Amino acid sequence: MNWQSLQSWLVKLHPDTWSGAFALAILFWVGGLLLSWTLHRAIWLVIERDRDQRIDRMAARFLSKVASVFVWLIIMMLYAHMIPALDRLSTALLASVSVASIVIGLAAQSTLANFVSGLSLIFYRPFRLGDRIQINAPTGLETGVVEDVSLGYTILQTFDNRRVIISNSVISNTVMVNLTAVHPRVMAIVPFSIGYDADIDKARTLALELAEAHPQVEEVAGCPVVLLGPSSVDLTLRVWCPDPVIGAGVKYDLTEAIKKRFDTEDIEIPFAYQNVVVKSLPTSAPARKPEQKDKDC
Numbered sequence: 001m002n003w004q005s006l007q008s009w010l011v012k013l014h015p016d017t018w019s020g021a022f023a024l025a026i027l028f029w030v031g032g033l034l035l036s037w038t039l040h041r042a043i044w045l046v047i048e049r050d051r052d053q054r055i056d057r058m059a060a061r062f063l064s065k066v067a068s069v070f071v072w073l074i075i076m077m078l079y080a081h082m083i084p085a086l087d088r089l090s091t092a093l094l095a096s097v098s099v100a101s102i103v104i105g106l107a108a109q110s111t112l113a114n115f116v117s118g119l120s121l122i123f124y125r126p127f128r129l130g131d132r133i134q135i136n137a138p139t140g141l142e143t144g145v146v147e148d149v150s151l152g153y154t155i156l157q158t159f160d161n162r163r164v165i166i167s168n169s170v171i172s173n174t175v176m177v178n179l180t181a182v183h184p185r186v187m188a189i190v191p192f193s194i195g196y197d198a199d200i201d202k203a204r205t206l207a208l209e210l211a212e213a214h215p216q217v218e219e220v221a222g223c224p225v226v227l228l229g230p231s232s233v234d235l236t237l238r239v240w241c242p243d244p245v246i247g248a249g250v251k252y253d254l255t256e257a258i259k260k261r262f263d264t265e266d267i268e269i270p271f272a273y274q275n276v277v278v279k280s281l282p283t284s285a286p287a288r289k290p291e292q293k294d295k296d297c
Helices: 003-012 018-049 057-082 084-095 097-107 109-124 168-172 200-213 244-264
Strands: 132-137 140-149 153-158 163-167 176-178 186-194 219-222 225-228 233-241
Touching (some): 109 140, 200 233
Antiparallel strands (some): 132 176, 153 163, 186 233
């Protein structure tokens, strides 16, 4: 390859030509991928070496995504500055920056709100990755584990393996219950009812025995009478469990065990029913006799 051919190739690769702009775009794209991957990998290497978990995982993942976005923004700005046509276009756009900023601000209002809300979630830390929270959603009260906090949305994984995706602006303005913020220990409350003719002390003793025999119950808090209803005496069995997931399972187990034990001990669990009193029956019309056919027919 002589000097003239090399010079012609350099002319074709000039940023002012289409081929040069395309080649430069490929170069910047590969460089952006390498830089973004290196930054992401460096952050996770620091997290993996943090065995004492002094670094918040949720904050690290969120900041990693923010850093990746800023890397690509800087690469796009450098690319636009090196391409003369794009540089002239950006200069012309800056002349109308006031109008453009208003249009872009209105169009991206919700996106910016989600991003700022994500920053507030990282800064104030009402929950962390792996925390189990309760929050009001369009489908009702949802309980799930915080799986990820992205730039715009927070993802919860429910016990039945559904993914509840909530925008950061909504979740930051909603009252939530963090079930594992300080300690995962939770009280499982098992309500049950007995009839007025049943022995309260006997029913309470049986329920407490079932609770103490359950292997996943840490402590039995009691079984008080909470209500004298229209047709039943209502009690609640209260036990401490290691975490909310185990607590839900213990509640189901004890509910079934109480029903079976009460059936064995002939303790009535009342249910609603109605007595219909009929004061008078309608008089029925006398049955018509079939007409006799004419014998002459």
